[in-house]
Amino acid sequence: MSTAVSVPRRVWLTRSRRRAIVGYLWIMPWLVGLVAFKLGPTLAAFALSFTRYDIITTPIWIGLENYVYAATTDPLFWRSLRTTLYYVGVSVPLGIVASLGLSLLLNMGKRGTATYRTFFFLPNLTPVVAGAILWLWIYHPQFGPLNYLLRLMGIPPIGWLGSVEWAVPSLILVAFWYGIGGSRMVIFLAGLQAVPNELYEAAEVDGAGRWARFRYIILPMISPTMFFNLVLAIIVSLRVFEVAFLTTVGSPNYATWFYMLHLYQAAFRDFDMGYASALAWILFMITLALTYVQIKLSKRWVYYEGEERES
Amino acid sequence: MGTSSKRLSRRGFLELSALLGVTAVAACAPAPPPTATPAPKPAAPAPPPTAAPKPAAAAPTPAAAPPTPTAAPKPAVAAPTPTAVPKPAAKEAVTVRVTYRLTDKPEMYERLFPRFAQENPSIKLVGEPVSFGAYEEYFAKLASLMAADTLGDVVWVSAGSGPFLSQVAKGFFRPLEDLVSAANYDLKVWYPSALEALKLGGKLYALPSDMHPGAQFIYYNKKMFDAASVKYPTSAWTYEDFVAVAGKLTKRSGDRVDVFGWAPWTTSWSQEIIARSHGGSFITADGKKSAVKEAPVGTTLEWLYDLMHKHKVATRKQDIAKDANEMFYTEQAGMTTALSGFIFSAPARIGDKFKMGTVRLPKGKAGKFGGMVHIGGQAIYAKTKNPNEAFKALAFIVGLENALIRALEVGGTLARRDLFEHAQLAEKGGDNWKVVLEAMADPDLKPYFTPDNFRTSEMQSVIDQNTDAFWTGNQTVAKGLDALDSALNVVLAKPR
Numbered sequence: 178m179s180t181a182v183s184v185p186r187r188v189w190l191t192r193s194r195r196r197a198i199v200g201y202l203w204i205m206p207w208l209v210g211l212v213a214f215k216l217g218p219t220l221a222a223f224a225l226s227f228t229r230y231d232i233i234t235t236p237i238w239i240g241l242e243n244y245v246y247a248a249t250t251d252p253l254f255w256r257s258l259r260t261t262l263y264y265v266g267v268s269v270p271l272g273i274v275a276s277l278g279l280s281l282l283l284n285m286g287k288r289g290t291a292t293y294r295t296f297f298f299l300p301n302l303t304p305v306v307a308g309a310i311l312w313l314w315i316y317h318p319q320f321g322p323l324n325y326l327l328r329l330m331g332i333p334p335i336g337w338l339g340s341v342e343w344a345v346p347s348l349i350l351v352a353f354w355y356g357i358g359g360s361r362m363v364i365f366l367a368g369l370q371a372v373p374n375e376l377y378e379a380a381e382v383d384g385a386g387r388w389a390r391f392r393y394i395i396l397p398m399i400s401p402t403m404f405f406n407l408v409l410a411i412i413v414s415l416r417v418f419e420v421a422f423l424t425t426v427g428s429p430n431y432a433t434w435f436y437m438l439h440l441y442q443a444a445f446r447d448f449d450m451g452y453a454s455a456l457a458w459i460l461f462m463i464t465l466a467l468t469y470v471q472i473k474l475s476k477r478w479v480y481y482e483g484e485e486r487e488s
Numbered sequence: 489m490g491t492s493s494k495r496l497s498r499r500g501f502l503e504l505s506a507l508l509g510v511t512a513v514a515a516c517a518p519a520p521p522p523t524a525t526p527a528p529k530p531a532a533p534a535p536p537p538t539a540a541p542k543p544a545a546a547a548p549t550p551a552a553a554p555p556t557p558t559a560a561p562k563p564a565v566a567a568p569t570p571t572a573v574p575k576p577a578a579k580e581a582v583t584v585r586v587t588y589r590l591t592d593k594p595e596m597y598e599r600l601f602p603r604f605a606q607e608n609p610s611i612k613l614v615g616e617p618v619s620f621g622a623y624e625e626y627f628a629k630l631a632s633l634m635a636a637d638t639l640g641d642v643v644w645v646s647a648g649s650g651p652f653l654s655q656v657a658k659g660f661f662r663p664l665e666d667l668v669s670a671a672n673y674d675l676k677v678w679y680p681s682a683l684e685a686l687k688l689g690g691k692l693y694a695l696p697s698d699m700h701p702g703a704q705f706i707y708y709n710k711k712m713f714d715a716a717s718v719k720y721p722t723s724a725w726t727y728e729d730f731v732a733v734a735g736k737l738t739k740r741s742g743d744r745v746d747v748f749g750w751a752p753w754t755t756s757w758s759q760e761i762i763a764r765s766h767g768g769s770f771i772t773a774d775g776k777k778s779a780v781k782e783a784p785v786g787t788t789l790e791w792l793y794d795l796m797h798k799h800k801v802a803t804r805k806q807d808i809a810k811d812a813n814e815m816f817y818t819e820q821a822g823m824t825t826a827l828s829g830f831i832f833s834a835p836a837r838i839g840d841k842f843k844m845g846t847v848r849l850p851k852g853k854a855g856k857f858g859g860m861v862h863i864g865g866q867a868i869y870a871k872t873k874n875p876n877e878a879f880k881a882l883a884f885i886v887g888l889e890n891a892l893i894r895a896l897e898v899g900g901t902l903a904r905r906d907l908f909e910h911a912q913l914a915e916k917g918g919d920n921w922k923v924v925l926e927a928m929a930d931p932d933l934k935p936y937f938t939p940d941n942f943r944t945s946e947m948q949s950v951i952d953q954n955t956d957a958f959w960t961g962n963q964t965v966a967k968g969l970d971a972l973d974s975a976l977n978v979v980l981a982k983p984r
Contacts, residue, residue: 202502206509229983233634234658252975317809319820333744336806341962427949429805430956445624446945448631448651 226455231448243455254456256431257439258463260345264435265414268349272410273403275357280365281395294366297358309423312351313338338425344432351420361406368402369395397480404479408471415464436460581612582874584881587630587640589620593898597885604884611877616640627651634660639869641878642885645694647685647863647936654942654984656693661867663691667879677888679928682903685863685935694865695886699903700828701927702860703758704849707830707920711842712737712747712822721847723857723926727791730850734801737822749801751812751821752792754959756951758825760860760937762788765852770951771980775940778976781969787853789965793958805959825849827862828924829899831917846920848927859933863903941984950975 201208226243228236247254279297283290300308315321316337324334337347372395380390396403418437421427427434427442440460444453496504588597594617601613620626627650633639634655645652645661655661668675675683675692682696706721713720716736721729734749752758756770763769768784771777779785795802803815816824817837826834834844848857866886868878884890888910891902895913907913908928914921927933939947954972957963 199498199502231658232631233655233660250978252978313809318807319809319815319818336804336960339804339806339808339960341957341960428953428956429960430962431953434953442624442946442949445628446949447943448654 222454222457225451226458228451229449230451230454232450233448236451239451243452244459246452247455247459253431253434253439257434257436260432260434261415261417261436264345264349264417265411267346268352269407269410269414271349272353272356272361273406275353276359276361276406277365277399277403279357280362280369281391283362283366284369294358294363297362299358300354301356301359303355305419306423308351308355309420312347312354312420313424316347338433339429341430341432344425344429348417348420348424348433352414352417356410361410364402364406365399368399372398398482400479401481404471404475408468411467411471412464415460415467581610582877583612583614584642584874584877585614585616585640586642586881586885587616587618587633588644589626590617591620592617592644592894592900596894596898599893600885600890604881607884608877608880611880613881631655637871639871641869641872641874642882643867643869644697645865645867647694647865648938649945649948651942651945652694652865652867653688653938656688656867657942657984660870661693662870662872662875663693664695664868664879665692667868667875668692670876671879671883673879673883677904677906679903679905679908681861681933681935682863685861686865694867695882696903697864697866697886698900699861699863700901701924701930701933702761702858702862703753703755703825703827704761704857704859704927705826705828705830705923706750706823706847706849707816707826707834708823708845708847709816709819709821709842710845712819713845716822720845723848723851723923725847726850727852731795731799731801734795734823735799738801745800745807747819748803748807748815748821750795750823751803751808751815751825752795753812753825754792754805754952754955756948756955757860757862759785759788759792759951759955761849761858762791762852763858764860764932764934765849765854765856765858767852767854767856769937770976771937771939771947775938776980778973778980780973780976784853786965786969789955789958789969793965796959797961804961805956828901828927831920831924832895832899844920846923848923856932857927857930859927859930860937861933861935863936939980941980941982943979943982946979946982947976950979 225236227238227240229239229242230236283294283297303311315323318324318334318336318339321337323337327334335343337343376394376398377390380394385393416437417435418441421433421435421438422441425433427438436456437460440453440456443449443456586597588594594615597615597617601615604611604613618626618629627646630639630643630645631651639660643661645655647653652661667673678696679699682699683692686692686694686696708721710720718733718736721733725733730750737747737749738745739747760770763784766784766787768782768788769779770785772779792802796804803812803821808815812821813824813826813830813834815821817834819841831844831846838844851857866882868875868882872878886902886904888904888906891904891907892910892912895901895907895910896916901907901913908925917924936944937947938944951972954968954975957968958965
C-alpha cells in the first residue's frame with residue numbers, strides 16, 4: 178500500500194502580503210484622489226495634446242501639430258516663456274535672500290519674535306483676490322500711496338502696472354510681499370534652529386566673527402533647507418498666474434503675459450484645449466529639466482550631515 | 489490586567505472607515521428631482537444700480553456682484569422652484585431650465601418666474617445663474633455643460649465676444665424660425681440690426697437680449713466745459729474740434745498734466761468705432777484677413793496716438809488704473825468714452841459733483857458716425873426636449889414688461905424699439921438718452937466685427953495688446969503697424 182505524500186498547500190495570502198494589502202488600504206483614499214484628480218487628468222492632457230479639441234466636440238488627432246505650432250508659429254509662446262523666466266530669475270533669488278535674512282533676524286531670539294513672525298506671515302494668509310485689489314490701489318497712478326510718496330520726493334510718478342518697463346517688477350514686488358514671511362521663512366527658521374549650538378560655541382572659541390560663522394557654519398548647515406526652498410520657489414514661480422490675471426491680464430503690450438496666462442487663455446478663452454494641453458506638458462518638461470539640473474548642481478553646494486565627500 | 493476596555497483594532501478601524509466611506513458616497517449621490525418644493529425666497533429689495541452691468545458682450549468695467557439672497561444650486565438636476573407654483577390642473581408641468589449670467593441679478597429672474605407660471609401653469613421655469621465675474625468663466629461653464637449634455641433649455645449668449653456663433657456652427661443651438669411662426673411671434677419689435685447679428689447662414693438662432701450701439705459715446709463734464717468757456721459739443725463736431733476741446737479742458741503744472749481733456753477707452757471696441765467712421769475696419773469684410781494697414785485704421789491709431797503723446801490731452805495707458813471712466817468720475821478728465829448704459833450707472837458715481845452731457849464721437853472721413861452692434865441673445869439649446877415650451881419662456885423673458893424692469897433696475901437695454909423709445913427710459917435718461925436713440929436709428933449701425941473663424945475674443949486681445957505699445961508711447965504707430973497686422977493674421981488664419 179502506497180502512502181500519499183502530503184504536499185504543503187501554498188498559501189497565497191502570506192503575512193507580508195497581508196501587511197502590504199493593509200498598508201495599501203490605509204493609503205487608498207489618497208491613492209484614489211491621486212489617480213482621479215492628478216494622474217488621470219495628467220495622462221488625459223498628454224493624450225489631448227496630440228489633438229484639436231474644443232471641449233464640445235470630439236477630439237481630432239493631429240499628431241505633433243500643437244507642439245510644432247508652439248515652437249514655430251505662435252508668437253506668444255517664446256514671448257511668454259521669456260517673460261516667465263525673467264520673473265523667475267528675479268523673484269526667486271530676491272525671495273530666497275529676503276526670507277533667509279528675515280529668518281536670521283527672527284532667530285536672534287529677541288523679545289517679540291513670535292509677534293513679528295506672525296506679523297510677517299500675515300500676507301501669506303491674505304486671499305489672492307484681496308491682495309490683488311490692495312495692490313491695484315497701492316499702484317494706482319493717481320491715488321496710490323506709492324506715487325504719492327514719489328511726488329512728495331519730487332520724483333515723477335511711475336505707471337507701475339500700466340507701464341511696459343515696470344509691470345513685471347511691480348508683480349515681482351507683490352510676490353515678494355506675499356512670500357517673504359511665508360512658509361519659506363518658516364522652513365528657514367526651522368533649519369536655523371536645527372544648527373547645533375556646539376558649532377557656534379566652537380567657532381566663537383576659535384575667534385570666528387559673525388560673517389565667518391554665517392559663511393562657514395550657518396550656510397552649510399542650512400544648505401539642504403535652502404535647496405528645498407530653491408526647488409519649490411522655482412516650481413511655484415514658473416506657474417505665476419493669479420496676480421497677473423487679476424491685475425493686468427497680460428497687459429500692457431504683453432509685458433505680463435506669463436506662460437500660465439497664455440495657457441489659460443488658450444484653454445478657456447479660445448477653447449483650444451489640445452493646444453493648451455501641449456503647453457501644459459511643455460511647462461512640465463521645462464520644470465522637470467530645471468529641477469534635474471538643480472539636483473545635479475546641488476552636489477557641489479548642498480551639505481548633508483554624515484555624508485562622505487571627496488575632498 | 490483584566491480590564492474590559494476595548495481598543496479599536498486596525499481591522500476594526502478599516503471596517504468602520506469603509507462603512508463611513510460608503511455612507512458618504514451614498515449621501516453624495518445626486519438627489520432625485522424634487523416635486524414643487526417651496527423654498528421660500530426672502531423678498532430682497534434690489535440694490536440700487538450703482539454700476540450697471542454692461543449690456544450685450546461684457547465690457548471691462550466690473551459690475552457690482554449682487555448679493556443673492558439664496559444662491560440657485562449649480563445644475564446637475566433641476567433646482568427647486570423659488571416659490572410655490574400652482575399645481576397644473578391635468579398633466580405634469582414641463583420643466584424649462586433657464587441659464588443666465590449671475591450679473592443679471594437672479595432675484596430679478598426669480599421675480600419673473602411666478603408670473604410666467606401663472607400664465608403658463610403647464611410650464612415650470614427653473615433658473616440656473618452662472619458666474620460672470622471673469623468673462624471666460626461664463627462661456628467656459630457653458631462649454632462644460634454642453635460637453636456633458638446638461639446645458640439649460642434657454643441660454644443667455646453673446647453674439648459679440650463670446651463663442652456663440654462658433655457653437656451655432658457646430659450645431660449646439662437650434663434655429664428659431666419654426667418656433668417663431670408656430671407661436672405667431674412678431675419679430676418687428678426688434679431692431680433689424682439686432683436680429684441680423686444673431687443670424688448665421690440666414691437663420692435666426694436667438695432672440696435679442698441686451699444691446700447697445702458700441703463705445704461711440706463721449707460723456708462730458710458740463711461744469712468743466714462752463715469753467716473753460718467751451719460750448720457743449722453737438723453731433724456736428726469734427727475730430728479737429730475734438731482735439732481743440734480736449735486741449736481747452738486740459739490743465740497742467742509744468743510738464744505734468746493735472747486734468748486731462750479726455751480719458752478714452754483704448755480697447756479694440758472703441759478703436760473699431762473710429763475706424764468705421766473713416767470707412768474702414770480692423771478686418772476685411774469677409775473676416776478672413778487683417779485690414780490694419782489700410783488708411784482708416786492708420787488714421788484712427790495716429791489720431792489717438794497724437795492726442796496722447798503729441799497734444800498730451802488724453803490719458804495714456806500708464807495714467808489710468810484699470811478703468812478710464814474713473815478719471816471722469818473724479819474730475820481728472822473732462823470727457824470719457826463709455827457705452828449707452830453709462831447714462832444710468834454714472835450718476836451714482838458722480839453724485840452732486842457735476843452734470844453730465846452726452847455726444848457721439850464725430851463723423852469721420854467717410855461722413856459716418858462709427859457704430860457697432862453689441863448684442864446678447866436668448867437662445868435655445870439644440871438638444872432641448874421641449875422646444876415649444878422653451879420658446880414660450882424665451883419670449884416671455886424678453887417681453888417688454890420684463891425688459892423695462894431690467895432697463896430701469898439693472899441697466900441692461902434689450903434690443904426692442906418699444907423699450908428704447910419708452911417714456912420711462914426717456915424720462916430717466918433725459919437729453920442724454922436722445923443721443924442714444926439717434927445712434928440706434930443710424931442706418932450705418934453695423935454688426936460686430938466677428939472674424940470668419942469666430943475667434944473674436946482672441947482677435948480683440950491681439951488688437952488690445954499690440955496697440956498698448958502705442959498708448960504707452962513705447963512705439964509709434966508707423967513702426968508697430970506691421971507687427972499688429974501679422975499678429976492679427978495669425979489669429980484669423982486659425983481654424984474655426
